[in-house]
Amino acid sequence: MARLTITGLTKAFAAFRALDDVTLEVGDGEFVAILGPSGCGKTTLLRQVAGFDRPDAGRIEIGERVVSSVARHVPPEERRIGIVFQSYALWPHMSVADNVAYGLTVTGVRDPERARRVKDALALVELDGFASRRPANLSGGQRQRVALARCLVTEPSLVLLDEPLANLDVHLRASMEREFARFHARTGTTMIYITHDQAEAMALADRIAVMDKGRVLQYATPSLLYREPADATVARFIGEGIVLPVTVAAVHGDGTCDIVAFGATTRMRCAPRGVERGPASACVRAAGLRIVEPGAPGVTMRTTGVIYQGGHFRIEGVVESAPAIALHLHVEEPCALAEGSRVTVAVDDGWVIPAAALG
Amino acid sequence: MANAPGVRGRFEDYALLWLLTAVIAVLSAVPLARLVLEAVRPGGVFSLDAIRRVLESATTWSATGHSLVVAVGGTLLAVTIGGLVALAVTLTDIRARNAFVFVFVMPLLLAPQVVALAWIQMFGPSSALLKMLGIAPPLGTPNPLYSPGGIVLVLGVQYSPLVFLTLRAGLRALPQELIEAALAGGARPRTVVRSIVVPLMTPPLLAGVALCFVSCLGNFGIPALLGIPGNYLVLPTLIYQRLAGLGPDALSQVAVLSVLIGLIAMVGIVVQDAMLARRDFRTTTATVEARAFELKRWRPFVEGALWTLSFLTLMLPLVALVTMSLVPALGVPLTAKTATLDSYRFVLFMHAASHRAFVNSFSMAAVAAVMIVVIAVPLAYFLVWRRSRLLHAVSLVTEAPYALPGVVVGIAAILLFLKPLPIVGITLYNTIWIILFCYVARFLALGLRPVVSGYHQLDRTLEEAAQIAGARLFRRLATVILPLVAPAAAAGALLIFLTAFNELTVSALLWSTGAETLGVVFFSFQQGGDTNYASALGVLTICVSVLLMLSTILLVGRLPRGVLPWRD
Numbered sequence: 001m002a003r004l005t006i007t008g009l010t011k012a013f014a015a016f017r018a019l020d021d022v023t024l025e026v027g028d029g030e031f032v033a034i035l036g037p038s039g040c041g042k043t044t045l046l047r048q049v050a051g052f053d054r055p056d057a058g059r060i061e062i063g064e065r066v067v068s069s070v071a072r073h074v075p076p077e078e079r080r081i082g083i084v085f086q087s088y089a090l091w092p093h094m095s096v097a098d099n100v101a102y103g104l105t106v107t108g109v110r111d112p113e114r115a116r117r118v119k120d121a122l123a124l125v126e127l128d129g130f131a132s133r134r135p136a137n138l139s140g141g142q143r144q145r146v147a148l149a150r151c152l153v154t155e156p157s158l159v160l161l162d163e164p165l166a167n168l169d170v171h172l173r174a175s176m177e178r179e180f181a182r183f184h185a186r187t188g189t190t191m192i193y194i195t196h197d198q199a200e201a202m203a204l205a206d207r208i209a210v211m212d213k214g215r216v217l218q219y220a221t222p223s224l225l226y227r228e229p230a231d232a233t234v235a236r237f238i239g240e241g242i243v244l245p246v247t248v249a250a251v252h253g254d255g256t257c258d259i260v261a262f263g264a265t266t267r268m269r270c271a272p273r274g275v276e277r278g279p280a281s282a283c284v285r286a287a288g289l290r291i292v293e294p295g296a297p298g299v300t301m302r303t304t305g306v307i308y309q310g311g312h313f314r315i316e317g318v319v320e321s322a323p324a325i326a327l328h329l330h331v332e333e334p335c336a337l338a339e340g341s342r343v344t345v346a347v348d349d350g351w352v353i354p355a356a357a358l359g
Numbered sequence: 360m361a362n363a364p365g366v367r368g369r370f371e372d373y374a375l376l377w378l379l380t381a382v383i384a385v386l387s388a389v390p391l392a393r394l395v396l397e398a399v400r401p402g403g404v405f406s407l408d409a410i411r412r413v414l415e416s417a418t419t420w421s422a423t424g425h426s427l428v429v430a431v432g433g434t435l436l437a438v439t440i441g442g443l444v445a446l447a448v449t450l451t452d453i454r455a456r457n458a459f460v461f462v463f464v465m466p467l468l469l470a471p472q473v474v475a476l477a478w479i480q481m482f483g484p485s486s487a488l489l490k491m492l493g494i495a496p497p498l499g500t501p502n503p504l505y506s507p508g509g510i511v512l513v514l515g516v517q518y519s520p521l522v523f524l525t526l527r528a529g530l531r532a533l534p535q536e537l538i539e540a541a542l543a544g545g546a547r548p549r550t551v552v553r554s555i556v557v558p559l560m561t562p563p564l565l566a567g568v569a570l571c572f573v574s575c576l577g578n579f580g581i582p583a584l585l586g587i588p589g590n591y592l593v594l595p596t597l598i599y600q601r602l603a604g605l606g607p608d609a610l611s612q613v614a615v616l617s618v619l620i621g622l623i624a625m626v627g628i629v630v631q632d633a634m635l636a637r638r639d640f641r642t643t644t645a646t647v648e649a650r651a652f653e654l655k656r657w658r659p660f661v662e663g664a665l666w667t668l669s670f671l672t673l674m675l676p677l678v679a680l681v682t683m684s685l686v687p688a689l690g691v692p693l694t695a696k697t698a699t700l701d702s703y704r705f706v707l708f709m710h711a712a713s714h715r716a717f718v719n720s721f722s723m724a725a726v727a728a729v730m731i732v733v734i735a736v737p738l739a740y741f742l743v744w745r746r747s748r749l750l751h752a753v754s755l756v757t758e759a760p761y762a763l764p765g766v767v768v769g770i771a772a773i774l775l776f777l778k779p780l781p782i783v784g785i786t787l788y789n790t791i792w793i794i795l796f797c798y799v800a801r802f803l804a805l806g807l808r809p810v811v812s813g814y815h816q817l818d819r820t821l822e823e824a825a826q827i828a829g830a831r832l833f834r835r836l837a838t839v840i841l842p843l844v845a846p847a848a849a850a851g852a853l854l855i856f857l858t859a860f861n862e863l864t865v866s867a868l869l870w871s872t873g874a875e876t877l878g879v880v881f882f883s884f885q886q887g888g889d890t891n892y893a894s895a896l897g898v899l900t901i902c903v904s905v906l907l908m909l910s911t912i913l914l915v916g917r918l919p920r921g922v923l924p925w926r927d
Binding site: 050052075076078079080081083085087089092102106107150151 | 368369818820821823824825826827828829830831834838839842843
């Protein structure tokens with residue numbers, strides 16, 4: 001019923017392609033994050049799903065119903081979805097209860113049914129007793145919850161959250177994050193969460209769609225995104241991945257292969273199909289790199305920075321034979337390394353990026 | 360609903376859009392078209408006779424010449440006063456700035472004909488003030504204000520706030536760094552003003568000049584009080600006299616005269632538009648203001664000069680007017696023995712036409728303000744948020760009746776409503792409704808501007824949230840948008856009320872018995888020599904205006920900056 005299906009959605013503003021052939025399927029009750037840097041098209045996508053803009057090509061279906069296509073456009077007020085806006089968009093001239101009740105009033109729900117549902121919605125976000133307050137007299141976190149209650153009181157089939165935590169301080173973010181997760185578990189509503197913060201997306205979402213330049217680069221579970229990035233952009237964007245030029249020496253049938261990186265041979269994970277011998281790119285992460293004894297097999301790195309991060313040091317450096325390639329890894333305290341020193345780094349774990357996305 | 364999504368929503372959109380387009384067409388495009396048509400097709404037959412007769416008449420050209428003389432003279436004076444005051448108030452650290460701005464801008468919101476009478480009372484042999492002080496010139500001495508110079512003086516004072524406001528908005532938008540960079544480069548404040556501020560202020564200054572020129576050109580009250588006694592006619596007073604003397608028979612001629620003054624005004628409007636690039640002259644987006652130059656020991660002198668200016672140009676004339684309103688008859692000096700409230704008693708309680716005029720002016724100003732808000736709120740919605748191209752084109756037309764001289768709108772309305780309306784068969788001519796129509800047409804632009812500013816300051820997601828909640832356009836307008844733009848709309852309504860309440864130009868052409876306005880009654884008192892009654896009526900209207908302006912203190916903090924000219 002509340003499935004969201006986006007097929008080939010394209011939207012251009014003059015010559016700029018804000019959405020470029022976006023295809024995405026969100027299952028009933030799923031929590032999906034749309035992740036990307038600002039300007040990647042995620043807000044344009046949200047406005048398309050909400051119905052504020054019309055597509056140039058492609059189609060959006062909510063449940064079985066086509067809501068957006070070139071020929072057909074269901075206006076936002078008839079889509080029966082909910083949005084939590086980044087600015088919360090609470091109406092300053094109405095009380096908390098009136099804000100929450102608005103969607104019910106509009107659709108013809110009357111007291112006592114309306115009053116009961118408003119009360120329930122406020123209880124759900126733990127704001128009982130705030131009904132008669134004005135939004136101006138609430139804290140940021142409380143406003144956030146009012147916005148959530150307002151959006152959920154009409155029991156929408158689909159809820160869109162537009163960077164809902166962007167305006168909150170760090171402490172509040174963490175607690176609201178937990179709240180969203182609890183909330184999703186309790187209501188089972190399909191949720192689309194727009195964010196540029198990957199920690200948020202990883203913590204909350206069942207699946208994440210990584211967007212860049214109007215395209216969906218990869219749509220997968222957080223763990224898969226981290227472990228098996230589909231291309232170099234995703235690899236670099238998620239978890240500060242390092243992309244190394246490597247040569248695949250041998251492919252094993254079990255999803256691993258032998259690769260040669262800067263003269264050192266090591267074993268890496270790879271897709272069961274589609275990886276062939278020859279040049280490739282691999283994604284490695286700080287956790288998969290380790291400093292070893294000089295002379296042991298590994299990559300020679302010249303350190304360019306030693307930064308204390310509480311309990312451990314972050315070591316930054318470049319590959320000595322290819323100074324354009326930057327590496328970083330963590331070393332436990334104590335650490336005697338100095339800037340400019342030369343160390344050997346072993347690659348314990350890595351992922352060969354599928355050849356289709358070489359770069 | 361599943362078969363035809365959004366049908367009702369789209370219907371509301373289109374219905375409102377076309378209704379607004381039709382309303383604006385009726386308010387501005389149709390009357391102006393009718394006026395131009397009358398000039399070339401008098402009585403429905405194509406003929407250039409009316410044009411030829413008007414253009415051959417020497418009176419036409421002397422009035423046009425006079426109009427240009429007083430408009431140019433008044434503009435020069437207004438630019439001098441307004442420009443210097445704007446520089447002093449904006450760029451220096453004078454104290455009590457808000458109070459001064461309030462007082463300096465006030466004449467703009469008062470009735471020009473009342474201001475003119477106040478000035479008349481400062482000079483001349485019959486001035487009650489001069490008599491009281493014992494310095495009145497001997498009887499028979501002509502009042503020096505009954506002259507082109509007098510008209511220029513009062514026009515210049517009346518409209519110097521226009522230049523002040525335009526320039527002040529421009530100065531506020533001036534990036535602070537430009538001044539600081541020059542100071543850091545070692546320039547003295549005087550050099551900075553000459554080499555940085557003045558050159559950058561050329562566009563707003565020219566816009567202010569153009570606006571001021573059009574206002575001086577179209578003003579009726581001041582040349583009517585100061586010019587008619589000396590038979591110094593300008594175009595608006597000529598049109599008034601022609602129409603008053605000959606009645607509707609002279610319509611073709613006055614239509615041509617109206618087109619003539621409209622064309623002269625267009626030159627000013629085009630210049631102003633080009634300079635401001637259609638920016639609202641009262642709003643400014645700059646949040647950081649240029650740091651004020653410290654005047655140090657010169658500060659008391661500058662402050663003294665500013666307050667002396669407003670004492671001479673506002674307070675002294677008002678004192679003269681109040682003095683006149685307290686004497687029993689023209690020529691009697693004011694003493695403790697002669698002072699009387701009889702004039703007030705007369706205009707308030709005994710004179711039936713004054714009584715009607717209070718009711719008429721009050722109710723018409725209020726109804727016009729409410730109607731304009733009702734039109735402006737949805738209109739601004741389509742202009743600002745929907746960026747409707749149709750309405751954008753249409754909105755250019757809404758500016759015309761406000762920008763063009765009032766006589767143009769008045770004559771156009773007569774032509775449009777002289778005959779009974781088709782289908783319904785009702786005649787609006789010689790009723791109060793024709794005046795109300797002109798007020799709504801003429802002041803729509805005045806009310807639209809603050810509402811547009813209000814929308815610009817509003818976060819559109821507030822509307823989108825209501826849309827997502829399922830509210831269609833009408834409901835969103837009523838429950839979410841209107842309450843949020845209400846403060847700005849109230850400011851616009853107040854501006855309209857003040858302007859309509861003090862209006863004379865249009866009602867002088869359109870009034871009839873039973874449909875008098877305060878301006879008309881004031882004017883006929885003055886024409887009939889009942890100066891003390893006119894003064895009392897004038898003082899009462901000033902009191903109402905000032906009280907309303909002061910009442911805006913209640914709206915503090917809820918208004919977009921710059922929508923009310925007298926609020927700094």
